[in-house]
Amino acid sequence: REKTPQLDLEMEYRGRYPTSILPCSADHFLTATRSPWSAPIIWELMFDPRLYDEAHKLAGTSVALTVFAVGRYLDAYLNTFLTSAEKHFMVGLPVTFYVFTDQPEKVPNITLAPQRHVKVIKVEKYSRWQDISMMRMKTISEMIEKELRHKFNYVFCFDVDQEFKERFGSEALGESVATIHAHFRKLPKELYTYDRNPKSKAYMEKGDYYYHAAVFGGSCDKVKALADYCYLNIMEDKLNSVEALWHDESHLNKYFWLNKPTKLLSPEYCWDPYIADMKNILVTPHDALNPVH
Ligand code: 2GW
Ligand code: MN
Numbered sequence: 035r036e037k038t039p040q041l042d043l044e045m046e047y048r049g050r051y052p053t054s055i056l057p058c059s060a061d062h063f064l065t066a067t068r069s070p071w072s073a074p075i076i077w078e079l080m081f082d083p084r085l086y087d088e089a090h091k092l093a094g095t096s097v098a099l100t101v102f103a104v105g106r107y108l109d110a111y112l113n114t115f116l117t118s119a120e121k122h123f124m125v126g127l128p129v130t131f132y133v134f135t136d137q138p139e140k141v142p143n144i145t146l147a148p149q150r151h152v153k154v155i156k157v158e159k160y161s162r163w164q165d166i167s168m169m170r171m172k173t174i175s176e177m178i179e180k181e182l183r184h185k186f187n188y189v190f191c192f193d194v195d196q197e198f199k200e201r202f203g204s205e206a207l208g209e210s211v212a213t214i215h216a217h218f219r220k221l222p223k224e225l226y227t228y229d230r231n232p233k234s235k236a237y238m239e240k241g242d243y244y245y246h247a248a249v250f251g252g253s254c255d256k257v258k259a260l261a262d263y264c265y266l267n268i269m270e271d272k273l274n275s276v277e278a279l280w281h282d283e284s285h286l287n288k289y290f291w292l293n294k295p296t297k298l299l300s301p302e303y304c305w306d307p308y309i310a311d312m313k314n315i316l317v318t319p320h321d322a323l324n325p326v327h
Pocket of ligand 2: 193194195248
């Protein structure tokens with residue numbers, strides 16, 4: 035019988051974390067391998083990376099990655115992001131890194147494996163950082179419509195202020211993929227920083243998880259639907275002179291509340307190195323500039 039990546043997930047979870055080191059027993063949000071709606075939550079050691087890679091190579095899977103490096107974020111982060119992504123992101127699969135920047139001439143030249151490419155696209159620099167962040171949704175949607183959906187099975191969208199430390203592989207691919215925010219993984223839901231202003235389109239009272247907008251992805255269609263939803267609601271908020279608490283992240287959380295992701299990435303996939311009790315696959319380097327806002 036053919037083994038699909040999904041079936042592989044039914045394998046017993048070998049338990050990376052002995053219960054004795056858990057801060058409290060039955061900590062659903064630390065170790066669960068399924069969401070309440072049965073989407074797999076991917077933790078290291080709960081899958082066989084070779085099976086996933088084999089299945090995706092056979093299927094001819096191709097992946098686009100989008101990243102924005104506007105203004106000083108280019109010098110500060112892009113080289114580390116791209117170099118580490120080439121080392122750890124979907125190794126062995128064809129990947130194109132789509133870099134959106136206001137300074138195309140300054141994009142570093144990275145040595146790439148065969149079938150892997152960097153594509154640079156010039157974008158304008160919005161004066162407010164909130165707009166630099168939020169308007170990514172518009173650009174992502176347009177690029178999927180124009181190009182990505184003809185060339186790639188999946189698209190993954192990343193913050194640039196991050197560095198890949200370990201495998202971020204084909205186990206992360208799925209129809210609609212959200213990442214659990216490390217900071218909120220053990221906090222009671224009342225503390226999730228959803229938008230609580232009824233005037234904003236991102237307003238929500240309750241949710242499932244608090245997701246991190248620094249890493250999301252899925253099929254081209256699903257990511258386009260997410261980006262369109264967020265962009266539309268961001269623009270409607272502007273017309274009403276409101277802005278969601280955490281900008282695009284608030285809208286993304288609302289989208290994933292209304293449209294459940296089919297796969298969740300554990301916080302291992304977007305870790306904060308200041309929290310020292312878990313795998314560091316992708317981290318935000320705190321020694322680099324990271325403005326407090
Ligand atoms: C961002 C904040 C303050 C000043 C500048 C910028 C900035 C962001 C910039 O000058 N140039 C730039 O290219 N960006 C892009 O926007 C870059 O890709 C960056 O990773 C992304 C989000 O900004 P970042 O990483 O500083 O925000 P975080 O790490 O606090 O991100 C979370 O919240 C954001 C909304 O406030 C987004 O939802 C983000 O996806 C979340 O991870
Ligand atoms: Mn960031």
